[in-house]
Amino acid sequence: PDLFQAPDYYNLDDLLTEEHKMVRDAAREWVKRDVSPIIEEAAQEAKFPKSIISGLAEIGAFGPYIPEEYGGAGLDQISYGLIMQEIERGDSGVRSTASVQSSLVMYPIYKYGSEEQKKKFLPKLASGEFMGCFGLTEPDHGSNPGGMVTNFKDKGDHYLLNGAKLWISNSPFADIAVVWAKNEEGRIHGLIVERGMEGFSTPETHNKWSLRASATGELIFDNVKIPKENLLPNKSGLGAPLGCLDSARFGIAWGAIGAAMDCYDTALRYAKERMQFGKPIAGFQLQQKKLAEMITEITKAQLLAWRLGVLRNEGKATSAQISMAKRNNVEMALNIAREARQVLGAMGITGEYSIMRHMMNLESVITYEGTHDIHLLITGMDITGIPAFS
Numbered sequence: 001p002d003l004f005q006a007p008d009y010y011n012l013d014d015l016l017t018e019e020h021k022m023v024r025d026a027a028r029e030w031v032k033r034d035v036s037p038i039i040e041e042a043a044q045e046a047k048f049p050k051s052i053i054s055g056l057a058e059i060g061a062f063g064p065y066i067p068e069e070y071g072g073a074g075l076d077q078i079s080y081g082l083i084m085q086e087i088e089r090g091d092s093g094v095r096s097t098a099s100v101q102s103s104l105v106m107y108p109i110y111k112y113g114s115e116e117q118k119k120k121f122l123p124k125l126a127s128g129e130f131m132g133c134f135g136l137t138e139p140d141h142g143s144n145p146g147g148m149v150t151n152f153k154d155k156g157d158h159y160l161l162n163g164a165k166l167w168i169s170n171s172p173f174a175d176i177a178v179v180w181a182k183n184e185e186g187r188i189h190g191l192i193v194e195r196g197m198e199g200f201s202t203p204e205t206h207n208k209w210s211l212r213a214s215a216t217g218e219l220i221f222d223n224v225k226i227p228k229e230n231l232l233p234n235k236s237g238l239g240a241p242l243g244c245l246d247s248a249r250f251g252i253a254w255g256a257i258g259a260a261m262d263c264y265d266t267a268l269r270y271a272k273e274r275m276q277f278g279k280p281i282a283g284f285q286l287q288q289k290k291l292a293e294m295i296t297e298i299t300k301a302q303l304l305a306w307r308l309g310v311l312r313n314e315g316k317a318t319s320a321q322i323s324m325a326k327r328n329n330v331e332m333a334l335n336i337a338r339e340a341r342q343v344l345g346a347m348g349i350t351g352e353y354s355i356m357r358h359m360m361n362l363e364s365v366i367t368y369e370g371t372h373d374i375h376l377l378i379t380g381m382d383i384t385g386i387p388a389f390s
């Protein structure tokens with residue numbers, strides 16, 4: 001098949017195994033076949049394309065690194081990264097759906113859940129039969145999730161959950177939500193909330209100019225009775241949700257490269273074909289500067305992501321290293337989207353090309369999973385030993 005152009009300026013393919021390349025190419029082919037043709041219309045109409053769920057499951061995007069005994073794909077971290085890269089080449093919103101399902105729903109159940117919870121939920125989440133969402137952010141607590149007010153009380157044979165979450169990807173259609181809430185002592189725990197529980201609702205957030213092909217909404221808990229077996233028993237405290245974010249942020253560091261590659265590829269092709277003043281605009285120095293800087297930045301980001309993948313495989317990557325890669329690579333992608341759009345002139349603002357959609361999507365990506373500035377402060381804390389958050 002006619003796959004996308006995949007800039008590989010430093011022969012990074014030499015660092016990949018046959019399995020990595022197979023997994024990546026399968027994801028690439030699927031995106032080209034099933035995502036690219038429908039995604040612009042889905043974004044224009046602000047509708048999550050449910051038709052992609054089964055395809056995401058088939059390419060292993062739901063739980064790439066969750067062991068096969070629980071329905072996951074049993075792959076390593078670099079394969080996970082490559083899948084995210086290929087999906088985000090299509091659309092950041094589609095990658096969001098995969099990130100949330102894998103790293104924010106399956107991961108906490110796998111890491112912090114009981115054997116019964118793993119058996120009950122993981123295989124269905126891996127196949128896409130169940131879709132999940134992750135409730136950490138609240139209306140008054142975004143960058144500072146430790147201040148959350150959502151809480152649960154022990155009522156003997158069940159818990160009673162109250163509060164609200166905002167900006168939750170996939171909430172409008174999710175079957176289950178992994179929700180972070182404080183107990184009576186103020187300790188944060190994860191709870192699995194299931195659609196249909198009385199007092200639980202998930203209104204959709206409308207009028208987004210970004211991530212329009214992804215459904216975003218609220219989670220509202222009004223005296224929701226939660227069975228005791230739905231509490232994740234094996235980790236509590238803010239470190240529990242932040243541990244899930246490490247995994248999702250790692251995937252975003254790779255995913256952003258995919259969005260950048262698509263913008264670069266589109267701009268390069270266009271510049272070689274578009275004639276002005278009697279020659280292709282790719283022949284003008286100012287356009288070459290843009291294109292040359294794009295491929296330089298993509299190459300640096302690829303090296304950062306690959307090395308981080310090796311460290312993750314060895315269990316050695318620190319949270320601060322992940323923050324650096326998320327921050328760098330998303331900013332890189334957003335800058336490339338802005339430059340690439342200019343290369344296309346007026347055509348760049350239309351839905352005929354993917355660039356403007358990537359650019360608008362990346363405004364969410366640079367904000368969610370820890371804002372650009374919060375990740376800078378994480379690096380600052382890591383190198384000085386002094387937190388500057390408050």
Ligand code: TGC
Pocket residue numbers: 095096097099100134136137142143144145146169237238239240242243244245246248319368369370371374378387389
């Ligand atoms: P702090 O006192 O530093 O830490 C509290 C406890 O957590 C531990 N910890 C971590 N553990 C695992 N992984 C990490 N990355 C960790 N970072 C910290 C820490 O050791 C401590 O443990 P303990 O045992 O000593 O209690 O916490 P703080 O309140 O000062 O906050 C630090 C800060 C600001 C870095 C953190 O709150 C933060 O990262 N804020 C950003 C919030 C955020 O990223 N929200 C994302 C919501 S989910 C989302 O956006 C999904 S979008 C998905 C999509 O659609 O793709």
Ligand code: FAD
Pocket residue numbers: 100133134135136137141142143144166167168169170211216364367368369370371372373374377388389390
């Ligand atoms: P705020 O925390 O209010 O920050 C506003 C500004 O202040 C930012 O620029 C920030 O960097 C800055 N700031 C804050 N604190 C400091 C400080 N100490 N020093 C310097 N500057 C500071 N959350 C979930 O839980 N689950 C999801 O699935 C999810 N999906 C999302 C999907 C989308 C499309 C979006 C846009 C967001 C999503 N989020 C989700 C929420 C996201 O994680 C938060 O938006 C993000 O963490 C920032 O919180 P906030 O928007 O409240 O901004």
